Amino acid sequence: MKLIKTFAILIVIVAVFGGAMFALNFYTGPIIEANNAGAANARLDAVMPDGAKAYEDITATLTLPEKFVSPANDKRTAEIVAVHKETKNDFGYVVEVAWTSEDTHGSEPNLVLVGISTDGKIINVNNEGYHDTDAYNIFNKDPKYTSTFIGKDSALADVGTVSGSTHSSESFRSAVSFSFEVLVSNNMITAGVKSDAQILEELIPTVTKGYGKLAEATASGNIVKALKAENETGFAYIVTEGDASFLAIVNATGACAVYNVEGADVTADKAAIVTEAKAHAAANQTNYTQVLTDKLGKLMEGAASITNIEVKTFNTVASAVTFTAENTTYYAFLSRSIGWDSRVMNIYYIIDGNGAIVKTDADQYVFEEHDFKEYGGFLGLPENYREGFVGITGDTFTGNEVIISAATMSSNAIKAATEDIFAAFDSVKGGAQ
Amino acid sequence: MKTNKLSELLKGTPSLLLMLGAGFVMASSSNLQAALGMGAAVLISMLLASLVLTALCKFIPAYAQLPAYLLIITGFVSIIGMLMQAWLPDVANMLGIHLATIAVSAVIYRKGEESAEGNIFPINTALVTGVYLTVIMLVSALIREFIGSASIWGQPIEFMANYKISAIAGAFGGYLVLAIVTAIINKLTSARNTEEKEDK
Amino acid sequence: MTFEMILGILLASIFSENIALVESLGAGAVLENHRSTKRSLLLGLGTTVVMLISTAITWALNSYVLKNVAYLQTLVFVFVVLVVVELMYIAAKKLFNCCKYDFVMFTINGAVLGLCVQSAELTFVSAIITAIAVGIGFMLTTTVYAKLKDTLVYQDAIPEAFRGLPISLLTAGIMVLAMLALQFSL
Numbered sequence: 001m002k003l004i005k006t007f008a009i010l011i012v013i014v015a016v017f018g019g020a021m022f023a024l025n026f027y028t029g030p031i032i033e034a035n036n037a038g039a040a041n042a043r044l045d046a047v048m049p050d051g052a053k054a055y056e057d058i059t060a061t062l063t064l065p066e067k068f069v070s071p072a073n074d075k076r077t078a079e080i081v082a083v084h085k086e087t088k089n090d091f092g093y094v095v096e097v098a099w100t101s102e103d104t105h106g107s108e109p110n111l112v113l114v115g116i117s118t119d120g121k122i123i124n125v126n127n128e129g130y131h132d133t134d135a136y137n138i139f140n141k142d143p144k145y146t147s148t149f150i151g152k153d154s155a156l157a158d159v160g161t162v163s164g165s166t167h168s169s170e171s172f173r174s175a176v177s178f179s180f181e182v183l184v185s186n187n188m189i190t191a192g193v194k195s196d197a198q199i200l201e202e203l204i205p206t207v208t209k210g211y212g213k214l215a216e217a218t219a220s221g222n223i224v225k226a227l228k229a230e231n232e233t234g235f236a237y238i239v240t241e242g243d244a245s246f247l248a249i250v251n252a253t254g255a256c257a258v259y260n261v262e263g264a265d266v267t268a269d270k271a272a273i274v275t276e277a278k279a280h281a282a283a284n285q286t287n288y289t290q291v292l293t294d295k296l297g298k299l300m301e302g303a304a305s306i307t308n309i310e311v312k313t314f315n316t317v318a319s320a321v322t323f324t325a326e327n328t329t330y331y332a333f334l335s336r337s338i339g340w341d342s343r344v345m346n347i348y349y350i351i352d353g354n355g356a357i358v359k360t361d362a363d364q365y366v367f368e369e370h371d372f373k374e375y376g377g378f379l380g381l382p383e384n385y386r387e388g389f390v391g392i393t394g395d396t397f398t399g400n401e402v403i404i405s406a407a408t409m410s411s412n413a414i415k416a417a418t419e420d421i422f423a424a425f426d427s428v429k430g431g432a433q
Numbered sequence: 434m435k436t437n438k439l440s441e442l443l444k445g446t447p448s449l450l451l452m453l454g455a456g457f458v459m460a461s462s463s464n465l466q467a468a469l470g471m472g473a474a475v476l477i478s479m480l481l482a483s484l485v486l487t488a489l490c491k492f493i494p495a496y497a498q499l500p501a502y503l504l505i506i507t508g509f510v511s512i513i514g515m516l517m518q519a520w521l522p523d524v525a526n527m528l529g530i531h532l533a534t535i536a537v538s539a540v541i542y543r544k545g546e547e548s549a550e551g552n553i554f555p556i557n558t559a560l561v562t563g564v565y566l567t568v569i570m571l572v573s574a575l576i577r578e579f580i581g582s583a584s585i586w587g588q589p590i591e592f593m594a595n596y597k598i599s600a601i602a603g604a605f606g607g608y609l610v611l612a613i614v615t616a617i618i619n620k621l622t623s624a625r626n627t628e629e630k631e632d633k
Numbered sequence: 634m635t636f637e638m639i640l641g642i643l644l645a646s647i648f649s650e651n652i653a654l655v656e657s658l659g660a661g662a663v664l665e666n667h668r669s670t671k672r673s674l675l676l677g678l679g680t681t682v683v684m685l686i687s688t689a690i691t692w693a694l695n696s697y698v699l700k701n702v703a704y705l706q707t708l709v710f711v712f713v714v715l716v717v718v719e720l721m722y723i724a725a726k727k728l729f730n731c732c733k734y735d736f737v738m739f740t741i742n743g744a745v746l747g748l749c750v751q752s753a754e755l756t757f758v759s760a761i762i763t764a765i766a767v768g769i770g771f772m773l774t775t776t777v778y779a780k781l782k783d784t785l786v787y788q789d790a791i792p793e794a795f796r797g798l799p800i801s802l803l804t805a806g807i808m809v810l811a812m813l814a815l816q817f818s819l
Contacts, residue, residue: 608806
């Protein structure tokens with residue numbers, strides 16, 4: 001009886017307060033819903049102007065472009081995740097792009113939100129979820145980097161990369177650029193017009209390999225912009241001829257290639273540009289022939305008839321020579337490949353006439369350097385590391401032979417160097433020389 | 434009269450109440466906004482519940498009083514929670530689940546029980562207890578937010594940015610700061626008791 | 634629900650996310666505990682049973698009844714806890730010689746309500762496992778704390794101002810530090 005009376009009283013109390021809250025909910029319910037919607041939209045608001053906003057997810061109504069894969073490196077990708085339209089004030093669109101670089105770890109990509117106005121200009125950019133190497137976090141290295149995108153159209157003119165974090169910042173830039181793709185292809189905004197110089201500059205990573213971050217050098221004559229490779233293995237020039245602009249690449253061995261804005265190789269037709277570019281490079285390029293020759297004397301006894309050769313590849317090869325030893329012709333290459341912490345390694349290779357590596361060495365591999373131990377806890381080379389290269393040819397080289405798990409960045413640089421000298425060797429053997 | 438009320442404030446029952454309500458006191462004293470929000474919620478819910486309990490205590494049998502009082506207080510806390518979510522959503526998010534646990538906090542139970550026994554000034558004691566807890570929370574929050582988060586009322590304090598101790602803003606800081614605050618109260622209380630004895 | 638997940642829930646609920654110490658839900662019940670170690674263990678066990686039964690019922694109510702009236706959640710959950718405790722008391726009174734006050738402590742324990750609210754968002758199996766794990770964590774905390782309190786609280790070595798509640802809080806705080814150490818991944 002007592003129990004029943006107790007429960008009866010409790011039920012009455014629940015009913016009374018339940019009724020009161022039910023009535024109150026008519027008043028507070030809509031306000032709470034609006035607050036919750038606001039909280040969910042906070043991440044979209046971050047890339048939109050101030051003011052009251054409402055969003056509609058229009059992803060399903062659009063034709064999304066194919067996932068972007070960078071020609072410079074297939075680990076650099078960008079993919080459209082969602083597109084939201086701001087409906088209250090017609091501020092524009094928020095595009096969510098998932099992006100990766102060669103330094104992205106784990107299974108989750110990075111995510112960037114790009115706010116784009118209806119006239120095709122960036123309102124703001126905000127990156128959520130960063131999974132690249134933490135030591136090269138572009139947003140820590142340069143907290144103002146995202147602000148360089150504000151106000152730009154799809155051309156992203158004058159938006160550069162973050163020094164010391166080239167991989168991640170180039171991938172991030174590509175992702176932001178790709179965010180325009182879905183809006184342009186669905187005729188929601190007009191694409192920005194890139195200048196010829198910008199198009200040609202964006203061509204550089206596709207026609208060169210391993211140049212690193214380019215630094216601006218003094219231009220002259222018809223050369224309107226001169227860019228020097230970080231590892232000093234070449235120059236890239238934007239050259240004007242009349243109303244047209246061209247890209248001229250000169251490597252450290254003196255070879256030159258010229259491209260037009262369509263990306264076509266027009267070297268044969270642009271002799272004047274080739275001459276001017278080569279002249280500028282010869283005056284400014286560091287000559288590594290002596291460096292290679294000096295090393296050669298230590299690597300192989302009796303090296304004679306050392307002759308400089310010009311290789312027609314535009315990668316990390318800084319010098320190439322032929323020589324004879326014991327009546328056999330060999331080819332020697334110096335590659336300046338960029339490893340951990342943007343450190344350049346001088347790596348030397350001697351290849352026989354059949355394209356097999358006879359010997360290799362480096363002035364100092366990055367992971368032999370004292371302060372690398374502080375970073376990776378790894379010091380020194382595995383046993384017989386250098387000997388492991390002997391006999392490898394361009395056809396048999398897989399790359400796995402050179403990778404060291406505790407020093408992937410630098411050993412990948414060695415892998416790239418090895419690939420580059422094989423490419424250089426092929427260009428020498430397959431060319432006129 | 435004033436001295437008696439102050440003595441009551443600083444010793445005995447309110448300290449016991451603080452022990453019983455330590456959970457939500459520590460949880461909400463990590464920053465000033467949350468502390469003020471929680472203090473206001475405790476004060477208002479205690480006052481309203483005290484009013485209703487005083488009116489209903491004659492109609493509810495003794496064996497049903499505790500669960501009845503708990504549900505009445507829960508009802509008021511839920512209403513306050515709804516109002517906070519509507520007009521103070523940031524504070525409501527900061528308090529989170531601890532707002533709901535005011536309802537079952539033993540501190541409320543103790544006050545409710547004393548109301549049922551017909552103590553004088555139940556509304557007064559609800560007010561005193563609510564203010565007491567709010568002041569404790571605010572003092573703790575001030576210390577924890579200043580030292581633990583280098584801010585006051587959400588505004589960053591530049592010169593403290595390099596000296597902040599994040600642990601103070603966390604779970605451990607709640608216990609530490611509350612221990613120090615109650616030790617100070619004990620000290621003040623014992624000093625006052627000594628004075629009263631000497632006066633007599 | 635793999636073994637690793639179950640183990641993870643157990644370890645987190647007992648140690649690194651201990652409901653009374655780290656989350657401060659039910660801290661009052663732990664701090665106020667004046668019982669012997671054995672009675673504290675029984676109190677913890679009883680709390681675990683209340684948590685388990687309340688979680689099961691409130692989860693079902695939340696999933697099927699309270700979907701459109703979320704604002705009634707707290708009120709209904711407290712009602713359920715009250716009913717469960719009342720029925721448990723009636724059953725226990727016949728089987729054991731137990732004190733009503735102990736059962737009152739189950740009701741006014743913030744950990745029980747807090748757990749019910751948190752578990753409402755989980756799947757049923759996760760909610761049940763969490764309830765058991767949290768209960769075990771609470772039982773461990775109460776028992777250890779009761780044992781520590783017996784030996785520490787009124788010793789003369791403690792300054793007068795720190796006797797009683799302050800030293801109890803500091804003791805609990807040091808236990809929290811130990812729990813927090815387990816939160817950081819290696």
